[in-house]
Amino acid sequence: MRTELDCVPCFVRQTLDSLRRVTMDEAVQEKVLRTVLKAASDMDLRQSPPAMGQFVHRLIRAETGDPDPYREVKQRQNRLALELYPRLAQRVRCASDPLGAALRLAAAGNVIDLGVKSGVEESQIAEAIEASLEAPLEGGALDSFRRAAELGRDILYIGDNAGEIVLDRLLIEVLGPARVTFVVRGSPVINDAVMADAEASGMTALVKVIDSGSDAPGTILEDCSADFCARFRGAALVLAKGQGNYETLSGVERHMFFLLRVKCAVVTRHIGVPTGSLVLAEHSPGGR
């Protein structure tokens, strides 16, 4: 998915929001913001939006001297999700359609994302997740996913954020952990899940976890490790979580499923469902 002009004001706002979360030093805030504006003035709009996110957050880490400014945010999000986990696991076990319930909860876990909308309250997260069990799963791909999950010998599950990764466990437990490989980012970017979050969330105790080799807040294949790319090409079933993975992989030539909560007008237009929707979308080679 290419970057639209609408993404540009959003980059600038997100840069400032992120800077304020990670440093009180106004000189650093101003320097990074000016550098991002300059970069945005020259940017290649054929790149997907997470390419700019990668640039912005590399710059923030370099200028603040902090290799993981969202470390505490991620720990808090993991703890919050772990508190919610037992009750949600019970809901999935008792659901008439455990797969449908787990897909909704995993998608709703995507609300734990600082990338798009800053200042999400913990109580809002819990509410949004509970409400998701009654929400429609847009995209019309549930039956197709159910068949693919029945047949697939191995599943590559590309994760998104910290916190959310705990709710991904609900879906993986329904899918059968033995055949799942979970993917985290190669190194910290915003609040995206890295290996430390896979450990804190209990994911490493459940399935094999690898990293993408990239610090993009999405999956830019040219930036990923050869090992990741081989697994991505070879997996029987790929499920990619969240907007960042959708934005970077929706133009890639392989069959896969996207599971996300739509959080901006640009993705709303791209997918054709209202902002806030939970979506399970099937993507085929030759699809946009």
Next chain:
Amino acid sequence: MRTELDCVPCFVRQTLDSLRRVTMDEAVQEKVLRTVLKAASDMDLRQSPPAMGQFVHRLIRAETGDPDPYREVKQRQNRLALELYPRLAQRVRCASDPLGAALRLAAAGNVIDLGVKSGVEESQIAEAIEASLEAPLEGGALDSFRRAAELGRDILYIGDNAGEIVLDRLLIEVLGPARVTFVVRGSPVINDAVMADAEASGMTALVKVIDSGSDAPGTILEDCSADFCARFRGAALVLAKGQGNYETLSGVERHMFFLLRVKCAVVTRHIGVPTGSLVLAEHSPGGR
């Protein structure tokens, strides 16, 4: 008032919103947006926010080849306000405090402003204006303004937007038109009132109208004509309408009053009243 970092994402968003109102040509939209990003990366934050607005809208006019892209918007806003005028004039005449009522209505007329929030509906404008009669007038300057208005031999009334200029007449009729000089912008910028709007609104039939000599969406004295500056310095009483005039004049060393509706977080912090408030503020030399 200097430009804050918070103003920067707002400039970028406003640039895109404005571009979409005035041209469908995506190449022009992209070119202007990139030029604005580049300019913002180098901007002098000691300037007031309307200095960037002046730059952005000069660029939009140059690139679209349209010297007044908001002409029709302004005409529509004037017509809308003229439809509301007779009823509102009746409300002022029957008010227990006509001056307080007219100040509220003139401040609420400031809701007709595309500069800060795009996509204001006509029905919202009418509602906001009606509701203003019951709203508090923040700033604590009503008594002081009443005394100044009783004593002042001449009043310089610096206008803001088209549409709003019709409601300014309500206040000028209470103040006594004979001693009022009304100021419009020197040439078109966004939907700010220019001489054509003073004519369409009935303002030229009521009082002497001059222009500032500048195309800034505010009053940047260094950019204004010598005639305007002499009148500004010499007037017994100056009343400046709207955020653009507040942002550009609140650091100037002369006594004056500001009448505005607060429409962004930066001005909210600067004045210390909630966003959406109607404010009549007294500004003294040496004030910020």
